[in-house]
Amino acid sequence: MTEALQEENAMPMVLLECDKDIPERQRHIYLKAPDDDARACLPIANVPTIPGTLSERGCAFCGAKLVIGGVLKDTIQMIHGPIGCAYDTWHTKRYPTDNGHFNMKYVWSTDMKENHIVFGGEKRLAQSIHEAFDEMPEIKRMIVYTTCPTALIGDDVRAVVKQVMKERPDVDIFTVECPGFSGVSQSKGHHVLNIGWINEKVGTAEKEITSEYTINFIGDYNIQGDTFLLQQYWDRLGIQVISHFTGNGTYDDLRCMHQAKLSVVNCARSAGYIANELKKQYGVPRLDIVTWGFNYRAEGIRKVCAFFGIEERGEQLIAEEYAKWKPQMDWYKERLKGKKMAIWTGGPRLWHWTKSVEDDMGIEVVAMSSKFGHEEDFEKVVARGRDGTYYIDDANELEFFEVLQHVKPDVIFTGPRVGELIKKMHIPYINGHGYHNGPYMGFEGFVNMARDIYNATYNPIRFLAAQDIRDPSPLVLPERLREAA
16 A cells, blocks of 8 residues: 555555555455454445456346345246346356255246347247246246346336236236346345335235244255255254245245244345345344354354243254264364465355354454445454454455465355366365355354365365476475375
């Protein structure tokens, strides 16, 4: 940082060398120092990407379809737009279901071409909806998404959907008007789907209540079976999950969210909106928990059980899980202690993971970047994070490489796009979006995460990859790899 900029901005924000031509980026990068007032040092977040920087963000449509709606296991996902919008949000996440992974097998698109843009795409949309239902007569539910082109030309998607539902009274269709340009990141798509669903669909169905303890579990998308694992906990506690928003969830279950006595929120950024509205419109209280890490998972169980007055059940569950999985976690912690991690993901996982990997694995988180987090997300992560850690909003690739040179992490959690670059740098990479070998939530899941980190950091293959096979000198592995037990 230049002396002029330091004098101009007394707060401990950082201007990286790669950003010297876009000094506005300084307000988006914070290096935590002792005794800083975090409230005055938060990176600016949830604002448009600065021109000249290459963002890793997704669009509003992606936030609605890829993150939330596309996870449902019994719903046709009709994307009204060019085929590329469908291709880009299909098969990129690992959201299994117990009905044969229907949601991961298929994608639907109106496949808009130039002539449809010129003359309008409403007839094309109606035809595509009918064709989809005709081809899959057992599926009676659909979500229709708008995209940039169909929003720009003004197609009246809701009118088309209303007419189709009139012609086919046995189907139900939900419309999400979330063109990519409508927000600064995918976070806008989260908000649009959440608010639209509660205003249009919640309260339109009822389901059988089988327990006096009922919850909505909100903000879990069953990445590699997270929902399946956590459902075992709810079953053992005698708690009925009215709806999963949206991991392994069904369209009609989500219409019944008003029946729950409590909304348990995991991913507050993608699904906190609907929890707030459930409280406002139906009086369903909201309780936030973290499902990654032993300490946080135990705390979450205790909070939910305290709400229902079944604390003894919770303590019994925690004791059983600790007895089964804590010895394995301690084994990994002994070997991972002092390792350094960088987290380059979406938003909430920064503050979900930073303290949990420190407590349970002995790992130091040295850099974090959020693609779509808001300032309240940074408030949480900065409060939980260590001094000397970088906190970055909407980081670009050049910033990523420069920060890596400063912090020299042993492992990086990020998505596949950045992950491909990391492989070329011969730094261990774990898929922070879709996992490597999950699930990662819960007690067993966090052991899985520790196992994947251990295997990545102690795997010599990246040193072999860096070795020139024409070099006759023997490969010398780092001491920590030679001595790994």
